[in-house]
Amino acid sequence: MKIYNSLSGQKEEFKPAGEVVKIYVCGITPYDDSHIGHAMSYVIFDVVRRYLEYRNFKVKYIQNFTDIDDKIINRANRLGIPAKELADRFIERYFRDMDSLNIRRADSYPRVTEEIPEIIKVVQGLIDRGHAYQAGGSVYFRVKSDPDYGKLSHRNPEGISGDTAEENKESALDFALWKASQEGEPSWESPWGAGRPGWHIECTAMALKYLGTTIDIHGGGEDLVFPHHENEIAQSECYTGKKPFASIWMHNGMVQLGKEKMSKSLGNIIPIKDLLNIHSADAIRLFIINSHYRSPLTYSEEGLDAAEKGLERLRQAALKNTDSATNQSEINITDYRQRFITAMDDDFGTPQAVATLFDLAREINKGREEHRDISQAQQTLTELANILGLTLAKKEDALLEANPFIELLITLRNDLRAAKQWQLADKIRSSLTELGIILEDSPQGTTWKSKK
């Protein structure tokens, strides 16, 4: 099994260091609703985890919440509520969105504000080793003390301008590990006075605490490569003296909205909850995994509609019952399963894995027409879809208050049909269609569904 490693820029054979595959994925800063970009990232790492488990790896999956930072503080102050209350609110919403998307929960979700002692320990350790220094009430990481700095983002430190806003620093490249407390901000006591953690240090502290000095896979969005992950590597490796901090760095591409990246700073965000009002979770997932995780994903309504339609085919193939088989020839499930595995083993080739699902669906449909026994093939289709986090569950039609009246009209119309009063029967059907109720006649009777 091969995985592309951002650190080396190549696909590498995946071999976890121990019995359990240790995965750390950067989580969110909870100050606003989660959007499609988050959905993409976490769906992808959910698939990574599910697939590894399918391949009989044991997985420990940790994801953090950066629940204290400038954006949270500013937003909370504007709303006149404590930072913790704001973070709690959006963490709760985050879980609701992710659960809706059928994303399995991580084994643990450490929060920065609950890991302060661990963070202080790491910062102190970095000072002791000469990799960090105190200035004012803050502590900064000394970038020039790390000869490896830049290895993940493939940059030369000389080519990085750095942030010159904080004037106590030895160098513009240095970044805060601990920030001195300011008026109106939550703070914690530390050997350097009251303050709060800098942005990158929490991931180092949490990864070390929950997973140990070497993790197998570290994931996140491509936009985190620099500076976040670069700084994380520097801190972690300088602190433990052990390399690599993470064996494989996986980064997913960005969601594009039209021609630009969707991001909070550009304000062009589509919240997951809005999307879930229109599309099924399965369709959103299919839309995401239908292209490769490292490529940018362009959001489009058409794309989601297409995913919804395609998904319906898979559902039909997997769920639709068949008459008793009279034809003994079976579908060769092994071939499809093998294709699926081959695709996924090559850096999580979900587009090809999905293509395999569609091919299997066609084979099932053909088999059904030929009265072959398709039950095993259907089971396989569902099983493989599940690995991608697709449930293929039947859509539940919402119960409408008009329900009994629709049933009444259908009965009436069927009486008219029996009497071959086609014109009147069709009028009922077309009138209902205009109201968003679609009738479908079949040998088993008439069914209806709302258009939505």
Place this chain on the structure above:
RNA sequence: GGCGAUGUGGCCAAGAGGUUAAGGCGGGGGUCUGCAAAACCCCUAUUCGGCGGUUCGAAUCCGCCCGUCGCCUCCA
């Protein structure tokens, strides 16, 4: 400006030296139906941004050009 991606049919999207260029949507044809709808089946790129080069052979490798995007500041 520096670093890095990427350009494949109407749209989305795989493939990365060699039999017929995956798959989805759309479109066309058909089965079923009183007619529809739904569902299913079949068909739908001699060609891979442009121009050169390497090779017996290139969408796949090399060079140049054109276009698009990301990162270099907070971001999944």
